[in-house]
Amino acid sequence: MxxxxxxxxxxxxxxxxxxxxxxxxxxxxxxxxxxxxxxxxxxxxxxxxxxxxxxxxxxxTYKAAVAGLDFGxxxxxxxxxxxxxxxxxxxxxxxxxxxxxxxxxxxxxxxxxxxxxxxxxxxxxxxxxxxxxxxxxxxGGTGDSGGPTATGVLAALHAGARHVFGDASCTGRTVVVSGFGSVGSGVAAGLAADGAHVVVSDVDPLRKKAASASGYRWVEPGHALSAPADIFVPAAVGGVLSKATVPRLAAPLVVGPANNQLTEESVADALAEHGVVWIPDYVASAGGIVYALSRESEHYGHEAAQKRVEGIGATVSHILDLARSNGVTPQRAARQIAEARLVSAAS
Ligand SMILES: NC(=O)c1ccc[n+]([C@@H]2O[C@H](COP(=O)([O-])OP(=O)(O)OC[C@H]3O[C@@H](n4cnc5c(N)ncnc54)[C@H](O)[C@@H]3O)[C@@H](O)[C@H]2O)c1
Structure with a gap:
C-alpha cells in the first residue's frame, strides 16, 4: 500500500x-x-x-476496475x-x-x-x-458466490492455458487444486468435465474423503506446490507464493481464487523469472462479485450475468497479450489496465 x-x-x-x-x-x-x-x-x-x-x-478498487465493473x-x-x-x-x-x-x-x-x-x-x-x-x-439475493467464482476461475484458467500451452482445453493436463472448498470443488468439477487429471489437496481430512468420492487423486498439502503438474490452482489461503516457495513450483501456469497469494508484490517478478505465468488473484477471483452485482444491482438475468463472468477469460487474454507486448508481468499489465480506467473516469 x-x-x-x-x-x-x-x-x-x-x-x-x-x-x-x-x-x-x-x-x-x-x-x-x-x-x-x-x-x-x-x-x-x-x-x-x-x-x-x-x-x-x-x-x-483494482479488482472492480479490471473486471470492467462501474463500482469502486x-x-x-x-x-x-x-x-x-x-x-x-x-x-x-x-x-x-x-x-x-x-x-x-x-x-x-x-x-x-x-x-x-x-x-x-x-x-x-x-x-x-x-x-x-x-x-x-x-x-432476494443470489446466495453463496462460490459457484460463480469457480466459473470465473475456469474462464481465467482456459485463457491462461491458451497463452502458455497454445490450447485452451485442459484435456489430458494435470491440474493441482489446493483447497477443496466452495470454489476449489467447483473448479475441480469443471476441470474433470474437461478431461483434466485433477489432483486435490486440503488440510481438512473430511475434504480428502469428499475428493476421493469424486474420483480425484490426492496430494498432501506440504507437497501440493511441487507436485508435477501443468497448472497449479491456489484455492485455499493467501501467502502461498513467496520468494522461498516459487523455486519449488512445478507448474508453468498458476491461476486460482485464493486472495493475496503473493507475500509481497515483487514475488510477481520472481514468478516470471522462474518461467511461471501467474494470473493475478484479484482478476481470476472476480466471478462472484461480477455475478452478484450484475444480478442484484444491474438487474441482469442469470444467463447474461453468467456470460459476464465468463468474460473474465477475455480480460485475462488481454492482460497476457499486453504483458507480452510490453515486456511486463501480468501483475503490472493488470494494474495498468485498472489505472487507465481510473484516470479516464476521473478526467
Ligand atoms: N467464495 C468466493 O466467492 C470467493 C471469492 C473471491 C475469493 N475467494 C477466495 O478463494 C479462496 C477459497 O474460497 P472458498 O470460498 O472456497 O473457501 P472455503 O473455506 O470454502 O474453502 C477453503 C478450503 O481450503 C482448505 N485449506 C485451508 N488451508 C489450507 C492449506 N494450507 N492447504 C490446503 N487447503 C487448505 C480448507 O480446509 C477449505 O476446505 C479463499 O482464499 C477466498 O478468500 C473466494
Missing amino acids: SQAFAHEEVVVRRGSRSGLPLIVAIHSRTLGPAVGGCRLRRYDTWQDGLADALRLSEAM GGKTVIALGKDTELTADLRRAALEDLGELIASLQGSYRTGPDIGTGPDDMVVLRRFSPYAHCAPVEH
Whole structure:
C-alpha cells in the first residue's frame, strides 16, 4: 500500500449495541459506489483491523476496475478482540450496528460476505438498507458466490492455458487444486468435465474423503506446490507464493481464487523469472462479485450475468497479450489496465 493517504472516506465507529469496533474503508468511488465484503474476525488490536480494511479496500478498487465493473473499492472489518467470545447475541448486535452504518452511507458503499460472514448475515444487514449482496435466494439475493467464482476461475484458467500451452482445453493436463472448498470443488468439477487429471489437496481430512468420492487423486498439502503438474490452482489461503516457495513450483501456469497469494508484490517478478505465468488473484477471483452485482444491482438475468463472468477469460487474454507486448508481468499489465480506467473516469 502507498504511504500517502489515498482513501476517500474511512468510518471507524464503536457499535452502540455490540461495543465492537466497526470499520468501513472506502478507497475509491471514482468508477461508482464502493463495494467490498464484510470481514468479521479476531485481530490483536483494532488498529490491525483498520490496516486490513485499508489494504483490502484498495485491492477492491483494482479488482472492480479490471473486471470492467462501474463500482469502486471498499471493505468492512468488524474487529473482534483476542479474547472476545462471539456469542449469537453479540454477532447479531454487531450486524445490526453495521446495518445502521451502511444505511447511513446511502448506497455509496455496498457489502457482501467475506471471512467470518455468510449469506445469512446479509439478511440482518438488509433490514436496514438494500446494500448487502449475496443474501440467500429466498431473501432476494443470489446466495453463496462460490459457484460463480469457480466459473470465473475456469474462464481465467482456459485463457491462461491458451497463452502458455497454445490450447485452451485442459484435456489430458494435470491440474493441482489446493483447497477443496466452495470454489476449489467447483473448479475441480469443471476441470474433470474437461478431461483434466485433477489432483486435490486440503488440510481438512473430511475434504480428502469428499475428493476421493469424486474420483480425484490426492496430494498432501506440504507437497501440493511441487507436485508435477501443468497448472497449479491456489484455492485455499493467501501467502502461498513467496520468494522461498516459487523455486519449488512445478507448474508453468498458476491461476486460482485464493486472495493475496503473493507475500509481497515483487514475488510477481520472481514468478516470471522462474518461467511461471501467474494470473493475478484479484482478476481470476472476480466471478462472484461480477455475478452478484450484475444480478442484484444491474438487474441482469442469470444467463447474461453468467456470460459476464465468463468474460473474465477475455480480460485475462488481454492482460497476457499486453504483458507480452510490453515486456511486463501480468501483475503490472493488470494494474495498468485498472489505472487507465481510473484516470479516464476521473478526467
Ligand atoms: N467464495 C468466493 O466467492 C470467493 C471469492 C473471491 C475469493 N475467494 C477466495 O478463494 C479462496 C477459497 O474460497 P472458498 O470460498 O472456497 O473457501 P472455503 O473455506 O470454502 O474453502 C477453503 C478450503 O481450503 C482448505 N485449506 C485451508 N488451508 C489450507 C492449506 N494450507 N492447504 C490446503 N487447503 C487448505 C480448507 O480446509 C477449505 O476446505 C479463499 O482464499 C477466498 O478468500 C473466494
